[in-house]
Amino acid sequence: MTGVQDAIQRHTARRERALVTPEGLSLPLRIASRGSRAAALLLDLMFLCGGFILFVVFLVAIGINLDSMNGLRQSPAGELIGILFILALFFSRYGYFLWFELGARGATPGKRLLGIRVAARGGQRLTTEMVIARNLMRDVEVFIPVFFLLGNGFDAGLTGGAAFVWLAIFVLFPFCNRDALRAGDLVAGTFVIEAPRAKLQHAMSLAPDHRQTYRFGEAELSVYGEHELQVLEGVLRIGNEESMQEVAEAICRKIGWDMGRGDEREFLTSFYAALRAHLESGMRFGKRKKDKHS
Amino acid sequence: MALDYLRKIPWFRQAEIAPSAEIEAASLRSDRFRLEREVDWQRLERIVTALEKGRPGRISDDDLLDLPVLYRKATSSLAVARETSLDAAAIAYLEALVRRAWFQIYGPRETLTGWMRTFLGGGWSRAVRAIWLDICIALFFMVAGTVVGWLLVSREPDWFYSLVPGAMADGRVPGADPEVLRQSLDPTADANGLSVFATYLFSNNTGVAILAFALGFAFGIPTLLLLISNMALLGAMLFVFVEAGLGYEFVAWLSVHGTTELGAILLAGAAGIHVGRSMAFPGQRTVLAAAQGAGVNAAQVMAGATVMLVVAGLLEGFVRQLVGDPSARLAIGGVMLAFWCLYFAGMRRRGRQAE
Numbered sequence: 001m002t003g004v005q006d007a008i009q010r011h012t013a014r015r016e017r018a019l020v021t022p023e024g025l026s027l028p029l030r031i032a033s034r035g036s037r038a039a040a041l042l043l044d045l046m047f048l049c050g051g052f053i054l055f056v057v058f059l060v061a062i063g064i065n066l067d068s069m070n071g072l073r074q075s076p077a078g079e080l081i082g083i084l085f086i087l088a089l090f091f092s093r094y095g096y097f098l099w100f101e102l103g104a105r106g107a108t109p110g111k112r113l114l115g116i117r118v119a120a121r122g123g124q125r126l127t128t129e130m131v132i133a134r135n136l137m138r139d140v141e142v143f144i145p146v147f148f149l150l151g152n153g154f155d156a157g158l159t160g161g162a163a164f165v166w167l168a169i170f171v172l173f174p175f176c177n178r179d180a181l182r183a184g185d186l187v188a189g190t191f192v193i194e195a196p197r198a199k200l201q202h203a204m205s206l207a208p209d210h211r212q213t214y215r216f217g218e219a220e221l222s223v224y225g226e227h228e229l230q231v232l233e234g235v236l237r238i239g240n241e242e243s244m245q246e247v248a249e250a251i252c253r254k255i256g257w258d259m260g261r262g263d264e265r266e267f268l269t270s271f272y273a274a275l276r277a278h279l280e281s282g283m284r285f286g287k288r289k290k291d292k293h294s
Numbered sequence: 295m296a297l298d299y300l301r302k303i304p305w306f307r308q309a310e311i312a313p314s315a316e317i318e319a320a321s322l323r324s325d326r327f328r329l330e331r332e333v334d335w336q337r338l339e340r341i342v343t344a345l346e347k348g349r350p351g352r353i354s355d356d357d358l359l360d361l362p363v364l365y366r367k368a369t370s371s372l373a374v375a376r377e378t379s380l381d382a383a384a385i386a387y388l389e390a391l392v393r394r395a396w397f398q399i400y401g402p403r404e405t406l407t408g409w410m411r412t413f414l415g416g417g418w419s420r421a422v423r424a425i426w427l428d429i430c431i432a433l434f435f436m437v438a439g440t441v442v443g444w445l446l447v448s449r450e451p452d453w454f455y456s457l458v459p460g461a462m463a464d465g466r467v468p469g470a471d472p473e474v475l476r477q478s479l480d481p482t483a484d485a486n487g488l489s490v491f492a493t494y495l496f497s498n499n500t501g502v503a504i505l506a507f508a509l510g511f512a513f514g515i516p517t518l519l520l521l522i523s524n525m526a527l528l529g530a531m532l533f534v535f536v537e538a539g540l541g542y543e544f545v546a547w548l549s550v551h552g553t554t555e556l557g558a559i560l561l562a563g564a565a566g567i568h569v570g571r572s573m574a575f576p577g578q579r580t581v582l583a584a585a586q587g588a589g590v591n592a593a594q595v596m597a598g599a600t601v602m603l604v605v606a607g608l609l610e611g612f613v614r615q616l617v618g619d620p621s622a623r624l625a626i627g628g629v630m631l632a633f634w635c636l637y638f639a640g641m642r643r644r645g646r647q648a649e
Contacts, residue, residue: 019393022400023369027393083493090497094504102406104346104398117397121586125400128409133593139501140508169512183511187569188593189586195397198390200336201383203329205322230382237383273321276380280324283378 014178017193019123032116032192034180041142043110048092055088093143098135102128107195117195121179130188137184141170201237205273214270220255221278227291229279232272236265244268311336324379331371338364339391345398365395413597419641421594422561425568432521432563436556439522443529457530466531472538479540479547480618496607499555503562503599507592510566513574517566524559546620549627551610557634558602565592565599602634 015031059081100108106117106126118134120126145167174180179191235247241264248264251257251271259267279289311333320326341361344352353361372388379385404412422429446453451468466478502524509516528548535544569588576584609630617623 019396021369021392021396023366025369025373025392027396028389029393086493086497090500094500102402104348104401106397106401119397126397126402127590128402128404128406129590129593132597133589136504136593136596137508137511139504140511144505166516186582187511187585187589189582189590195393196390197394198383198387200332200339200387203320203325203384204381205320205325226380229380233382276324277322279380280322280378283380 017179021123029119030194031179032114032194034174036114036116036194037111037174037180037192040108040110040114040116043113044097044108045142045146047109048096052088052092055085059085094135094139097138098131101131101135105195111192115194115196116192118190119193121189121191124189126190130190132188134184134188134190137182137187140167141173141182141184145171204233204236204269205276208266214267214274216255216271216274216278218278220257221275222289223254223292224275225289225291225294226279229272229275232268232275236268236272239265311340324375324381327379328371328375328381328384331367334364334367335371335388335391338368338395342391342394342398346394361399365392365399368392368395413594416641418594418598418601419638421591422598422638424591425564425595428564428568428571429560431567431571432517432560435518435521436525436560436563439525440529440532442522443526443531444533445529446526447530447533454530454534457526466534468534468537470534470538472540475535475538475540476543479543493607493611495610496604499558499603499606500600503558503603504596506559506562507566507569507596507599510563510568510570510592511573512570514567514570517563517570521559521563543620546623546627547614549631550614550617550623551606551627553627553631554602554609554634555606557631558599558606561595561599561602565595568592568595605630 012030015033017029017031019027019029021027097108100111101118105112106119111117118126118131120130148163148167170183173186174182177186179185181191185191232247235243244264245261248259248267251268252259282289320329337357337360341353341357341364344350350358368388369392372385372392375381375385375388443457446457447468454468466475502520506517506520509520532541532544535541569585569592572584572588573581579587609626613626614623617626
C-alpha cells in the first residue's frame with residue numbers, strides 16, 4: 001500500500017465514531033468531512049439564490065416593478081406582494097435550514113445530495129430545540145460573513161479589520177476540533193455525520209459450485225486473511241476481466257499453483273468461497289485472522 | 295383503511311419482496327443465514343424509506359405493527375453477522391440500514407405543531423424562568439446603556455451624532471424645534487402600506503435579536519456591547535425629547551411596541567449571556583456539556599423572542615400609527631407589559647414542571 005493511501009486511510013479512521021443503540025449494538029458513524037459540509041452549504045445557498053431569482057422573475061413577469069417600493073403601497077395587491085417579499089427574504093435566511101433539518105432526514109437538500117445529516121452527539125434523540133439552536137448560530141457563521149465580504153467591510157479601517165478577525169474565528173471554528181463542530185453544533189449538542197444508503201448486493205456463494213474442479217487444502221487457504229478476502233470480494237463484484245486475471249495470477253503465485261488462462265472467474269469464485277468458509281469456521285471458534293501478516 | 299383497498303388495484307400495488315433464490319443453493323453457512331433474513335431487511339428498508347420521505351401514509355398497517363420487530367431483527371442480524379459472516383457487502387448494508395432505522399425509530403417524536411403546543415403551553419415560560427439571572431444581568435446592562443446614552447448627550451450634544459445614525463435621526467436632533475419632534479410622534483393619517491412596514495420591522499428586529507443571541511457564544515461580552523450600544527441610542531433619543539418637553543409623549547409613543555420589543559431584545563440578550571456564561575463558568579460539567587445544556591434552553595427562549603417580535607412588529611406598524619392619544623398608547627404598552635410578565639410567571643404545565 002502506498003504512503004498516500006495509508007495517509008488517506010488514517011485520516012478516515014480519525015473520523016470514525018461509534019453509536020451504541022439501546023439494543024446494545026455498536027453502530028459505526030463517520031463524521032462528515034469539512035469539505036462535504038462546505039459543499040452542502042454552497043449548494044443550499046445556490047438553491048436559495050436560484051429560488052429567489054425565480055421569485056423576482058415571476059414578479060416581473062406578472063408586471064410588478066420592484067424599483068418603486070412606494071408604488072407598492074398604493075394598491076392592496078402590491079402591499080401583499082411587499083409583505084411576501086420581505087417574508088420570503090426572512091424565511092430564506094432563517095427558515096430554510098430549520099425546516100429541512102427538522103424533517104425525518106435531518107438534512108437540507110444540499111446535505112442530502114452529499115449524503116450527510118445532522119445528528120445529536122452522544123446517541124441522544126435529536127430535538128427541535130437543538131435544531132433551532134444550531135440554526136440561530138448560523139447567522140453569525142454564514143450570513144454575516146457573506147454580507148461582510150459582499151459589502152466590502154474592509155473599508156471601515158480598523159473596525160473592519162477587527163470584525164474580519166472576529167468573523168474568521170467563527171468561520172474557522174470547525175477546523176479547531178476533532179468532530180468538525182461549528183459554533184452552532186457546539187451550542188446545540190449536534191454534529192454532522194455521513195448517512196450513506198447501501199443497496200443489498202447479491203450473495204456471493206450462489207454462483208455455480210466448482211468445488212469439484214478446484215480443491216483447496218489447509219495450506220493454501222491459510223495464506224490469506226480477512227482483508228484479502230474483502231479485496232477479492234470487491235474484485236469479483238466489480239467483475240473487471242483484467243484485474244481478475246491479475247488477482248488470479250497473484251494468488252496462484254502465492255499458493256504455488258499453475259493455472260491455465262480463461263477460467264479466472266470460476267477459479268476466483270471458488271477460491272473466495274473456500275477461503276470464506278475456512279475463515280468463517282475459524283471465527284466460530286473465536287479465531288480471527290485479520291490479514292495475511294497476522 | 296382506505297389505503298389497503300387501494301392496494302388491490304394493480305396500479306397501487308407495491309412490488310412483493312421475494313426471496314432472491316433457493317436458500318439451499320448457497321454453499322456457505324453465512325450466506326444461508328443471510329438469505330433466510332434478507333426479506334425482513336428489505337421490508338424494513340421499505341418502511342424506513344417511506345418514513346424518510348415523510349409519507350408514513352404509504353406504510354401498510356401490517357408493516358407498521360411489525361416495525362419494532364423488524365428493527366430488532368435487523369440489529370440482531372447485524373450483531374450475529376459481525377461475528378459469523380465475512381460478507382462485507384451484507385454487513386455494510388445492514389449497518390447503513392440499522393443506522394437509518396435508528397434515526398427514524400429513535401428520532402424526533404413530535405411534529406412541529408405538537409412542539410408549538412408544548413412550547414406555548416409552558417415550555418417557553420419555563421425556559422424564560424430558568425434564565426432569570428441572565429435576564430437580570432441583561433436588564434441591568436440595558437438600563438445602564440440608556441443612562442450612558444442620556445448622560446453623554448446631556449454633557450455634550452455632539453455625542454448624539456455618533457450614537458444615532460444620520461438616517462435614523464430624521465430631524466430628531468438635540469435642540470430641534472419641538473413642533474418637528476411632536477410631528478414625528480403623530481400617527482399617520484391612513485393605514486395604507488403599514489402592513490409592509492410592520493413586516494419589515496419584524497424581519498429587521500428579529501435579525502438584531504438573533505445576532506444578540508449568536509454573539510453570546512464569545513462568553514457573552516459582544517452581546518453586552520450590542521445591548522449597551524442599542525440602548526445608548528434610546529437614551530440619547532429620550533434626552534432629546536425630554537429636553538423639548540415631550541418626555542411623556544415620547545415614552546407613551548415608545549411603550550406601545552417598546553414593552554414587547556425591548557422585552558424580546560432583553561430575552562434574546564439574556565439567552566446569549568446564558569450561553570456565554572455557561573461556557574465561561576461550566577461548573578462541574580465539561581464546557582461542551584454546559585454549552586449544549588445552555589444552548590438548548592436558550593433556543594426555546596429565542597423562538598419565543600421571535601414570537602414577541604411578530605407581536606411588536608404588528609403593534610409598531612399598526613397600533614402605534616393609528617392610536618394618537620398618549621395615555622391610550624401608554625395603556626396599550628402597559629397592558630402588553632403586564633401580559634408578558636403574567637405569562638412568564640404564571641404559565642405552568644401541570645405534571646411536567648421541573649425537568
